[in-house]
Amino acid sequence: MIAYVLDNKTLKTKDILEFEQYEFREDIEYSEKSSITVSRAPKIRDDDLVLCRGEGGWKFIGICETFDSGSGKQEYNITLLQKERLFDREIFVAHEEMISETGIEDFIAQTIRDNFTESGDDLMDKDYICLEVLTHTRIAAKVDAENGVYNLKTYLGNAKQYYGIFLDFSISGEKLVITIAKRDEPPVPIDIEVSDISDYDEVYSVKALAKLMVNWKLPDTQNENGETVNGASERRQFYLLADRTITEDGSDQNRAAGTVKSIHIEAQTEDEMLQQVYNEFSANEYSHKVTFNLKRDSRLYPRERFYVGRKCTIRTKTGIRTSQVTKAEDESGSAMVALTFGNLKVTLIEKLRR
Numbered sequence: 001m002i003a004y005v006l007d008n009k010t011l012k013t014k015d016i017l018e019f020e021q022y023e024f025r026e027d028i029e030y031s032e033k034s035s036i037t038v039s040r041a042p043k044i045r046d047d048d049l050v051l052c053r054g055e056g057g058w059k060f061i062g063i064c065e066t067f068d069s070g071s072g073k074q075e076y077n078i079t080l081l082q083k084e085r086l087f088d089r090e091i092f093v094a095h096e097e098m099i100s101e102t103g104i105e106d107f108i109a110q111t112i113r114d115n116f117t118e119s120g121d122d123l124m125d126k127d128y129i130c131l132e133v134l135t136h137t138r139i140a141a142k143v144d145a146e147n148g149v150y151n152l153k154t155y156l157g158n159a160k161q162y163y164g165i166f167l168d169f170s171i172s173g174e175k176l177v178i179t180i181a182k183r184d185e186p187p188v189p190i191d192i193e194v195s196d197i198s199d200y201d202e203v204y205s206v207k208a209l210a211k212l213m214v215n216w217k218l219p220d221t222q223n224e225n226g227e228t229v230n231g232a233s234e235r236r237q238f239y240l241l242a243d244r245t246i247t248e249d250g251s252d253q254n255r256a257a258g259t260v261k262s263i264h265i266e267a268q269t270e271d272e273m274l275q276q277v278y279n280e281f282s283a284n285e286y287s288h289k290v291t292f293n294l295k296r297d298s299r300l301y302p303r304e305r306f307y308v309g310r311k312c313t314i315r316t317k318t319g320i321r322t323s324q325v326t327k328a329e330d331e332s333g334s335a336m337v338a339l340t341f342g343n344l345k346v347t348l349i350e351k352l353r354r
Contacts, residue, residue, distance in 0.1 A: 001054040003036055003078075005064075008047040011128040011174045015043035020332060022052070024060045026082055026308045027327040028343070029157050034062055034080040041076055042067060050080055051171065059330075061169050083169050086126075088153040091115045093145045100272075103136030104165055105180040111152060112178075128174060134181035139163060140271030141279075160309045161286075161324070161343075162279055187311040187322070188301075196298040198336070202290045202316060205344050209284040210258025212238045216273045217266045231266075238277050244322075246281055286324055289344040290314060293336035306339055314341065 001022065005015040021037035036052065044050070044064050052060040062080030069076045081088075094114060098107040109131045117129045143150055144158070159165040168179045192200045218231030239247050241254045263280065267273040294301055306312075310325045327340035 001036075001052060001059065003038070004051040004053070005042060005044045006049040006051065006171075008045075008049060008063075008126075011049070011171075011176060014048065017042055019052075022060075022330075022332045024052070024330040025327070027340075028161055028308050028324075030082045030084045030088075030153055032082065032327065032329075033065065034060060034082075036078050036080070038076050038078065039074065041069070042078060044078065049083075049176070050078065084153055084156055084167065087112065087116065087156060088151065089115065090149050090151055093143045093148050093150060096143055099142075100138055100140050102138070103133070104139050104141075104159060104163060105133045105135055105137060105182065108156070108159065108165070108167075108180055109133050115152070126176075128176055130172070130175045130177045132177060132179045134179055137163060137165065137182045139275060140269060141275045142267065142272055162282055164309070164311075166309060183309075185310070187313045188305055190301065190312055190314045192292060192314065192316055194300060196295045196300050198293045200290075200292040200316075202318075203288060203344060204318075205287040208240075208256070208258035208287060209261055209281060210240045210256045211260040212277060212280055213260065213262040214238065214273070214277060215262070215264045216270075217264065219266055219268055236273075238281075240281060240284070244281075244285065246278070283343070285322060286326075286342045287344050288321065288323065288342040290316070290321070290323060290341040291339065293338055296330075296335055296337050303337055306337075312341060 001019055003017040003019055004013055005017065006012065007014050017038045019036045019038045022035065024034045025032035044067060046064055046066065048064045050062050050064055051058060060080070061083045063083060063085055065079045065081050067076055067078040091111070095107060095110050098110060112129070112131060117125055117127060119125055143155065156167060164182050164184065166181060166183050170177045214236045215233060216236055217233040220231050221229045223229050237248060237250060239250055239252065240256045240258065241247055241252060242256050243254065261280070265273050265276050267276065294303065294306065296303055306325050306328060308325050308328055312323050312325065314321045314323055323341040325339060325341055326343055329338040
């Protein structure tokens with residue numbers, strides 16, 4: 001395989017490296033790290049882009065975190081962050097109205113322009129980034145910020161998980177082209193009994209959210225005298241049904257059993273409040289962890305279909321489960337690709353109980 005090292009300031013090619021050993025890891029929170037091992041000292045520094053190409057095309061695009069060589073070793077190990085970590089920065093909320101009026105994709109693009117490409121800081125701006133917005137998904141939602149500050153990388157992960165908004169990276173000349181679009185591909189049906197799948201394991205939370213108690217408050221305002229007028233508040237209750245829909249009818253005979261949660265939501269409109277409610281139950285839908293290994297050359301389940309964020313329906317020993325790819329691990333020397341579905345964090349105690 002070949003790795004192209006691109007300068008983080010100009011996007012010009014600094015080095016071309018051959019490598020055989022690699023670990024490519026991607027997850028929906030962009031916390032996993034990857035690595036490649038090369039035979040000579042690379043011309044590279046922190047934040048340089050690394051494009052890894054193999055048979056069939058591009059295999060991985062990452063950002064150099066560091067590189068090192070152990071004592072007495074002739075090989076160099078380059079640690080790579082996921083490409084979305086390019087936007088791992090705390091920023092101020094702005095243009096929030098675009099999410100509901102124009103589209104969440106347009107909001108993301110404008111946020112990148114304001115903070116990463118056209119902020120007016122010539123030292124920090126990356127003018128080689130070219131943004132293309134292909135879809136416009138209007139959502140009645142606010143940015144989850146603390147004192148008006150949030151992390152864009154985290155927001156991108158949430159947008160992928162909840163709304164199916166993806167950022168695709170490609171190189172055109174000396175431009176980094178980022179297309180922002182919603183993907184509406186149907187869920188991939190998976191049968192774990194087929195021979196292309198091995199080492200299947202599943203853990204499901206027993207704490208499924210079934211009832212959500214909401215204290216909905218309108219934002220405070222100021223009157224003509226500059227005095228604060230407290231926004232009105234209202235209590236609402238939402239229930240999960242067996243078909244995974246939501247109702248406010250507590251007497252519905254199709255209610256699902258589970259746990260109860262209370263939250264405070266400050267939102268200007270009912271639609272904004274309801275979107276946060278849907279997000280709470282949506283997160284609940286993926287409260288499980290399913291893992292298995294898939295043959296890299298599987299014809300039944302082609303590897304490229306199982307990208308992080310792809311919705312799936314898994315036929316397991318306990319029934320059909322709706323899920324989502326949340327991590328993919330691809331290592332040199334292995335004929336298998338490790339896939340993880342769901343967002344349940346399995347602790348040591350839970351592992352001991354299994």
